[in-house]
Amino acid sequence: MLACVKTELGKVEMMDIPKPKAGPGEIVVRTVMATVCGTDMHFLDEFPNEVIAGVYPGILLPQGLPMGHEGVGIVEEVGEGVTRFREGDRVIASCLTGCGRCPECLNGEPQICTGGGRLLFGCQAEYYVIPNADINATHVPEGVSDEMAVLASDIMSTGFGAIERAGLKPGDSVAIFAQGPVGLCATAAARAMGAGLIIAVESIPERVAMSQRLGANVVIDPRQKDPVAEIMELTGGRGVDIAVEAVGTQPTFEAATRVIRRGGTVSSVGVYGLLPQVSMPTMVPSFLHRRVVTTLCPSGRDRMDHLLSLARWGNIDLSPLFTHSLSLTEAPRAYQMFRNKEEGVIKIAIRP
Ligand SMILES: [Zn+2]
Ligand SMILES: [Zn+2]
Numbered sequence: 375m376l377a378c379v380k381t382e383l384g385k386v387e388m389m390d391i392p393k394p395k396a397g398p399g400e401i402v403v404r405t406v407m408a409t410v411c412g413t414d415m416h417f418l419d420e421f422p423n424e425v426i427a428g429v430y431p432g433i434l435l436p437q438g439l440p441m442g443h444e445g446v447g448i449v450e451e452v453g454e455g456v457t458r459f460r461e462g463d464r465v466i467a468s469c470l471t472g473c474g475r476c477p478e479c480l481n482g483e484p485q486i487c488t489g490g491g492r493l494l495f496g497c498q499a500e501y502y503v504i505p506n507a508d509i510n511a512t513h514v515p516e517g518v519s520d521e522m523a524v525l526a527s528d529i530m531s532t533g534f535g536a537i538e539r540a541g542l543k544p545g546d547s548v549a550i551f552a553q554g555p556v557g558l559c560a561t562a563a564a565r566a567m568g569a570g571l572i573i574a575v576e577s578i579p580e581r582v583a584m585s586q587r588l589g590a591n592v593v594i595d596p597r598q599k600d601p602v603a604e605i606m607e608l609t610g611g612r613g614v615d616i617a618v619e620a621v622g623t624q625p626t627f628e629a630a631t632r633v634i635r636r637g638g639t640v641s642s643v644g645v646y647g648l649l650p651q652v653s654m655p656t657m658v659p660s661f662l663h664r665r666v667v668t669t670l671c672p673s674g675r676d677r678m679d680h681l682l683s684l685a686r687w688g689n690i691d692l693s694p695l696f697t698h699s700l701s702l703t704e705a706p707r708a709y710q711m712f713r714n715k716e717e718g719v720i721k722i723a724i725r726p
Contacts, residue, residue, distance in 0.1 A: 376726070377499030378705035380439040384419050386706045389437050394496070394503045396453035401507040403447035403465060405702075407520040408497040408724045410712045411444055411528060412554065413469075416647045418709065430492045441705075442498030442724075443469040446514060446523040456507050464514045468673035469494050469528040471510040484509065485673035498705050500726050512675045518685045521693035521723065525559070526681040529721075530692060532643050532671040533559020534681065536618045537567055539667045540641040544568035546615035549605050549633050550590075553581040555695060555721055556643060557620035558588055564616075565589025566690055573608060575601045575629075580718030584694065605633040613638060613660065622646045628654060631664070639665040695721045702726040 375393045380386050396402045417426060417439070427434040449463040459465065472484025472491040479487050494510075496502040504511045514523040522530075533556050542548070548564040550557050553576035564572050565588065574590040576582050582593045592608060594601045605614060613635035619627045622644030630640045631654040638660065646652060655661070684690045697720045700708050708722045 375500040376702060377496065378441045378702070379435070379437050380418055380423065380441050381437065383422055386418060386441055386709050388703055388705060391435060391437055391440070391499070393501050396451040396503065398454045399456060399506050399508070400453040401449050401456055401459050401465070401504050401511065402451040402501055403445070403504060404450045404501055405445055405447045405497060405499060405726055406464070407524055408442045408445035409524055409696075409721050410442075410498070410705075410708045410724070412556070413443065413493070413645060414441055414709070415713055416645055417441070419713075420648050430495075433492070433495050440496035440499060440502075442496060442502070443494040444524050444528045445497030445502065446520050446527070447502070450501060453507070458508045459511065465504070465511045466514055466523045466527040466678060467494055467504040467507070467511045468671070468678060470671055470673040471505050472674060474506050474509040479509070482674070482676070483672070485671055498702065498724060500702070509675055510673070512678045512682070515682055515686050518682055519693050521696045522685040522691065523682070525692050525695065526678050526685065528671050529556050530559050530681050531673065531677060532556050532669070534563040535669045535672045536560045536620065536641045536643040537563040537616070539669050540616040540618070540639040542567050542569060542616060545570040547571040547573070547609060548616045548618065549573045549575070549614045549630070550618040550620060551575045551601070551626040551630055552621040553585040553593070554620065557618070558584055558695060558720065559692060560618045560620055560643070561585055561590050562588040562690065562692055566684070566688070571608070573605055573614065578715065578718065580697070581720065584720060587694065588692075602629050602632045609635070615639070616641060619644045622649070624649065624652050627652045631655060631666070632658060634660055634664055636660040636663045639667060642666065642668045643670070645670075696723045697721065699723040699725070
């Protein structure tokens with residue numbers, strides 16, 4: 375079958391690899407749609423395959439690393455012991471899979487599984503495997519688009535999680551640093567969950583427009599103005615209730631810590647990649663009175679069911695985030711576009 379494989383640092387290629395078989399607890403899915411995400415870029419450009427294989431034993435193929443963790447597809451084969459799925463079901467899997475038995479999984483947080491949970495791999499291919507399918511996959515209801523299904527498998531969950539973990543109350547003011555795909559999902563989440571003033575920080579015109587469309591009241595261009603000073607002015611010198619860091623850099627993290635009010639919350643969902651540490655200023659009045667929460671992508675069947683329910687009944691449509699569409703054979707091109715932020719790209723639908 376055709377698959378997008380990372381052969382070396384910074385390089386992906388389309389390759390013919392064996393079609394996977396469903397082992398115990400697993401299902402094999404025929405891909406309908408997949409996409410490229412910022413996390414893929416970290417794996418592609420920052421971590422050699424041997425390092426990844428050390429963290430996730432058994433994931434590396436002789437050809438390289440099978441790429442992709444955000445996808446939707448049709449069940450092709452059901453492994454021994456799987457009870458919830460049949461051939462032909464339309465499904466998604468959480469990008470972070472859990473074992474279902476460790477304390478963290480039993481506590482409803484499979485994304486931080488300590489019993490062998492891992493990132494999903496291999497969605498950018500004709501077929502991929504979902505491990506422990508009964509807990510890590512769910513059915514996509516009729517009426518929910520492939521685009522929304524794919525988003526519910528990762529970045530919608532991350533963006534909503536950023537706002538949920540910050541404990542947003544109706545009317546809270548929210549600042550969101552950068553409107554990449556995850557930051558845009560956080561903007562939509564803040565609006566959906568009842569925020570008051572939403573201030574986004576972004577300079578790419580297509581992302582500024584999308585931010586406004588999804589609910590931002592003000593978008594500050596950091597190339598034109600100092601976002602910290604602007605946000606403090608917009609809030610009368612008080613600061614925002616919640617600041618979301620959705621990039622993963624020291625300057626944006628630090629800026630987020632500087633714009634929250636006394637008692638406010640910094641919610642960090644950026645992936646800091648190879649950055650060895652992030653620090654925050656202590657000489658601001660709110661230092662001893664602020665919360666910092668960090669999350670990646672809340673995962674698992676129940677989580678996805680809630681997000682899919684929002685998509686189906688809650689009038690939440692994030693499908694406009696998919697600005698481009700390519701065929702699976704063009705997946706390496708999708709990486710190039712995404713890395714260089716070409717043509718105002720936000721998300722790219724990749725279909726076999
Ligand atoms: Zn992702
Ligand atoms: Zn677990």
